[in-house]
Amino acid sequence: MSMxxxxxxxxxxxxxxxxxxAHVREMEATARAQSEARTHAAARAAxxxxxxxxxxxxxxxRRVSQVFNRKLSFSYNEExxxxxxxxxxxxxxxxxxELPPDALQRVHMRIREAIGLxxxxxx
Numbered sequence: 478m479s480m481x482x483x484x485x486x487x488x489x490x491x492x493x494x495x496x497x498x499a500h501v502r503e504m505e506a507t508a509r510a511q512s513e514a515r516t517h518a519a520a521r522a523a524x525x526x527x528x529x530x531x532x533x534x535x536x537x538x539r540r541v542s543q544v545f546n547r548k549l550s551f552s553y554n555e556e557x558x559x560x561x562x563x564x565x566x567x568x569x570x571x572x573x574x575e576l577p578p579d580a581l582q583r584v585h586m587r588i589r590e591a592i593g594l595x596x597x598x599x600x
Contacts, residue, residue: 547573557585 535551542549542564550563561582564574577585 554582557582557589559585 538549546567548565548567550565552561552563553559554561559577559582562576563572564576565571566573
């Protein structure tokens with residue numbers, strides 16, 4: 478009767494299969510974490526590139542606005558997740574135009590509030 482030692486060990490160690498399964502789960506978790514880290518790094522790099530492009534576009538718009546004796550003011554409304562642009566007269570320092578208009582921003586906020594009351598956004 479010949480039997481290999483590995484077969485004897487496995488038959489006498491019922492937890493060997495569980496240990497191997499745990500090792501596989503650990504390896505899968507590590508692979509997922511590495512993949513998520515790469516995805517996060519790529520997303521951050523894309524954000525930086527977009528920010529640089531946006532900064533260049535804003536600078537160019539400011540230069541163009543100087544020709545027309547107008548000043549452009551850019552701000553970011555975090556509640557609306559939207560850029561607000563104001564066209565300002567350089568001589569009088571008054572707002573000529575606001576995009577989107579203030580009234581439209583208020584309507585947008587009210588719609589978001591109403592939707593928030595109807596639908597629970599946290600999942």
